Amino acid sequence: MSAQLLGLHQPGTTLLHRLAAGAKLVGLVVASLVVVAVRGPVSALGFLALAVALLVWSGARLGLTLRAMRWLLLTAAILGAWTVWQDGWPRAVEVVGDLVALILLATTLTVTTPVDEVMDAVARGLRPLRRVGVDPEAVALAFSLMLRAIPSTITLAEESRDAAVARGLERSPRARLIPFVVRVVARARDTGDALHARGIGD
Amino acid sequence: MSDIRLEQVTVSVPTHDGDRQILGETSLHLTERRVALVGPNGSGKSTLARLLNGLVPATTGRVVVDGLDVARQGREVRRRVGFVFTDPAAQLVMPTAREDVALSLRRTHRDRAQRLAAADRVLADFGLDGFGDRSVHGLSGGEGQLLALAGVLATEPSVVVADEPTTLLDLANSRRIGDLLLSLPQQVVVVTHDLELAARCDRVLLVRAGRVERDGEPAEVVEHYRAHA
Ligand SMILES: Nc1ncnc2c1ncn2[C@@H]1O[C@H](COP(=O)(O)OP(=O)(O)OP(=O)(O)O)[C@@H](O)[C@H]1O
């Protein structure tokens, strides 16, 4: 339930809310490139601090957002532990810092911008590419569904855990992972069907 | 009124030991405004319903809606045939109610402000005024199904296919959704286990074991099904 809030636009009047969706999108893309291009643990921590600051500035309810993200953070922590073991501390800090920073930046975008506005901005930005066969509406739809996928995947993880708990299997990783994967695949198929059902997306 | 034809359609699905036919050869011509599909679990009702907008492809034969071949003119058919699922959660893809309806309106309303205003009008038409900013995940089953239906009808389909749209609803809500469906000006094909709803349609098909076992007057077909359930 709480994870759903992650994808939800929270109306507000901060500068982040008032910026045009297109500007924020370009900002997100540029930031992603920079975060990935600049190497090293120190810069990763810097990006992370910046992302947290932006999220705080956006007025997102931090407690809720963090609670919604706990499974994502747990996954990041596991990834971090593995990287420590494989490549050592500096690399682990870089990988996890970059990843969480990007997720927080994407979250800031969804908190401050209605999906519909994001779709309009993407569609408008891609309109010149129509001549080379790109369908701007289709890409806009795919992009907004991708943003939506983050919170809904977290919800699915929570549901899978609930289902495992309901059968007294909460300690079995298998009883949690397999239903989770099945749910993610089923959700992707359902979303395709849902668009199909309304004649949109093609 | 629309015109739906199934011409010697079969549907088979691959299994580990060869193909299994889940719908035997079926030919139908549906012109009635309200058509119900009834029958036991696993009989092939959903398969038949999903054929009508290409969610399930015919293995052999042809499905034709208003002269359009579902396999070859899929895009046009999907714009014409709206589909309502049992579980609204499977149908609602945007975060809030207003945005979900607005998604359906993107093709007809380019301007964002106009689109959102139109979405609010659709919500009001469905008795969902005030729900615009609500998360689609926080709705009750009845509200969710109303919203799913609103989202489909906002695309202005000429046929509405609904697969057990009232199965998850309580008595009041299932009556409300049922009444709404039957009062639509469009052609409606509804899969249902609610035999009262089926009896109020213009034509009922009883599907059993992958075949249309009986087809005709609602009262007669429903009576037959009750006697041989
Ligand atoms: N993709 C598929 N792969 C394998 N078998 C399938 C597939 N889709 C349907 N079936 C099988 O085809 C049969 C008919 O399924 P269908 O969903 O059409 O039944 P139904 O009449 O809608 O049942 P219910 O009332 O339970 O919804 C069932 O035995 C089902 O298991």
Ligand SMILES: [Mg+2]
């Ligand atoms: Mg079914």
